Amino acid sequence: MLELLTRAGSLPFSVALALMLMFALLQIVGAGDFLGGDADVDVDGHGGIDAGLLSVLGIGRVPFLMWLMLLLTVFGLAGISAQELLLALTGQTWSAWLVTPAVGLAALPITGALSRGLGRIIPQDETTAIDVSMLVGREAEILVGTATAGSAARGRVIDHYGQAHNVMVEPDRSDQRFVQGEKVLLVRREGDLFKAIARGDHYLPRLD
DSSP states (O other), X not given: OHHHHHSTTOHHHHHHHXXXXXXXXXXXXXXXXXXXXXXXXXXXXXXXXXXXXXXXXXXXXXXXXXXXXXXXXXXXXXXXXXXXXXXXXXXXXXXXHHHHHHHHHHHHHXXXXXXXXXXXXXXXXXXSSSOGGGGTTSEEEEEESOBBTTBOEEEEEEXXXXXXXXXXXXXXXXXXXXXXXXXXXXXEEETTEEEEEEOSOTTSOOXX
């Protein structure tokens, strides 16, 4: 194993794996937050970063430090595997200057696929991946309690990445009330509180 890591042309990939292990150790000892493990990422698409590209890369689907550790792992393992394959085919490893860019490009979509898969498994009632103001205009379902003017209830809303957020919901009009299981439309945000209006179909007869 040591021979694989120290073989000519494998230095960038060995360093990537070493960094991944260092980050994992820091997470274990509780120093991950110091390194920005929960750093916010603007995926709105209005801050100069394309939301579609970030979605393909998997950024925002899992905590950023986890995404970075996945990238380092995929890059390191893929690079060492590529050099071993080249050694078997050509009798020698290739220059890291040639292999590293190709492996780096291949590692990004693989990391994105892994991040999206993990994002569907890891519970995420709330996330820092988006500005919560982006939830305005989306539909929420009342989970717990009855929402009246001045008394909010807990609701759940799914963002455009499929992630669930638990939010506090209150009627935008004083004459409305929302009951458990009712679906409402979020129309504005006041701090941590969302104002909503009734969708209008909760009390209609269901055909199913």
